[in-house]
Amino acid sequence: MAGKNVLEIGTATPFKKGYKMDKKTIFFGEVKRFFKFILQEMKPRGKWLTPFNIISLPIMFIGFILLILRFVKGLGYATNLSQEFPWGFWIGFDVITGVAFAGGAYVITFVVYVMKVEKYHPIVKVTVLNGLLAYMFYAGALVLDLGKPWNIFNPIIGNSFGYNSVLFLVAWHFLLYMATEFLEFSPTIAQWLGWEKLQKILKSLTVGAVIFGITLSILHQSGLGALFLMAKSKIHPLWYSEFIPVFFFVSSIFAGLSMVIFEGTISHRVFKDKIDSKHHAAFDEIIFGLAKGAAITMFVYYFFKALVFIHGGQWSYLTDSWGIWYLFEVIGLVLIPCFMFAYGAKNRNLGIIRTAAILTMIGIILNRLNISIITFNWNIPAVYYPSWIEIVITLMIIFTEIWVFRWVVSRMPVFED
């Protein structure tokens, strides 16, 4: 399909070269053609009544209405947030967990553009696209949670810089990282629009963007953990440690890798026709490679957890239900999937690797929610659970992201080299 677009653009080239026309006409002609192209691309393609559409459309519609109500009536209407739980599902799941899963983009760009492991080149574009969209939607979900979102420009344009804040850093890094991710993905957009010269220029910027992006990722992945450093008196000691930032960073590596495995498996089924057969064959090898990477990172992460546990002398905490919950997370959803990844990679068993990826992702979700919600305020009777509106709006965000992803993938040359 993308090939067709290139052809369409190609037909315009002689028109551009018609040197009898003055520059203005050419310019307006180009603009007109551009908008026509965009309009045409906006049109839906393929079947409308797929199961996914039937489920997602009503939820997105209801979610949108609820979102309006949330801004009119305040956070109390839409959420179960309270004075004891200032941060709930939108921060704990959408932002903190969502961004961890978007970590795949910086890991894969590191491997491909810095380490030059060409094997992973076929998945780099789609991973960057996933990362970009994840940041736009999940980091963007932060805005829904703000009480006075119109003041969001305060920390950005500089009339009120709170340099002392971890959140200041995280917000800035989100912004900058979205820009770098966009830059990394932009050659594909230029290619889609048929702007070859621009594509070349943008491509030459990729390595710089990648290096900047990895640095930003190290800092804001860990920064999301550092947000909770000052919640020392509220988070259960088994989860609180001065090393939360390091844990968040290291776990974002295998969170990202698991997400790439999971998402890749799905899109290779859904977008079968867009992926050439050579790429298909290479994909299994890629998954084995990613599984090895995930296994080693998780192994190191597990021992790091053990070190902090021993240093804290936290044996006595293991006796109650919090302790069992902790062991379930650290052994059941880190160590076991770690061995599953290793076993699957060695014995070339895709099924086990996929199961391990899903277990790892559940582990990451649990870990992030444990720190931000579940063990937060463990020592007071108040509890928080998300309201149905919070969940519907979260689903709306996820579905919208998938819609945009699908739109981009079916139009831009994401799966091609």
Place this chain on the structure above:
Amino acid sequence: MESYSYINIFETKGLEYILLICFLLLFIYFVRYIFSSKKKADENMK
């Protein structure tokens, strides 16, 4: 805070170093286990 008694914040260091040694030994085996089928993968890559 109220007490003025001795606190040793490095009490657990010995245990931590034992953990470290365990880690190093296990890590070698673990990596060797994972990459023992490496040749095959390398061939496919090329």
Place this chain on the structure above:
Amino acid sequence: MDRRNFLKVTGGIAASLAATGLQAKEKQNDEEFVGVLTDTTRCIGCRACEKACGEAHDLLVPDVENDNALDNLRTPSEKQWTVVNRYETDVGEVFVKQQCMHCWQPACTAACLTNAMLKTKEGPVIWREGKCIGCRYCMASCPFNIPKYEYGSWNPKVQKCNMCYDRLQQGKKPACVEACPTGALMFGSKRELMEIARVRIYNHPEKYVHKIYGEHEVGGTGWLYLSGVPFEQIGFRTDLGTTPYPEYTKEFLYAVPLIFFGAPALLTGLHFLTKKDESSEE
């Protein structure tokens, strides 16, 4: 220039030099943080402070005679910046006023990404509406759970005691201190209040527990408490430690520029190291 004049001039210079030297010190003294000392042994639970606070800040003015609010344990809320609680203890009823502690190095101001939460040089921690984006990081960080949020509003405020910052600037005392009929509340610089508190403990060692809550807690607070019973029995957390809360994020924030110096250089190096192989292949 005769000798007398010379002396005068040099003396004058020396004096003025000394004065400037002193001035720096004095200036620091001028800006010493103010606070309030709450002596819970003197509190009778009349809740005049709650009433005065509500009146001073256009918040809820409780109907002290009829609302029986003391029957329940309350916390300051988005409608009330201060509340008094009653605790049954070994020595009978003890009343404790609760409000923002006005930490010396507050977690909330370190958390705030717009400086909406501000530690003023006088000592009170204040919140400024025009700056706030409503992220509630201050609430997540505060070890005393003090900032409260107007969840019911489309344009929510963060509500917390500001030690009557406006009144202080007019040279007045905080409204609650002024309203207190028994002298359970005392306003002054933290230095003075610490001395007074120590003197009270020294003079009545049997009446007080030998601890001033707020002296060292989370690095020291502006609001101080004296008690006749162990502080755990009257709703205080004594496990918060003495480290100022911003210290917990200090190392991470230090590491940010470090990583920004190091990581791009390392990555660029790796990029060129691996590039060599590629060119030799070509």
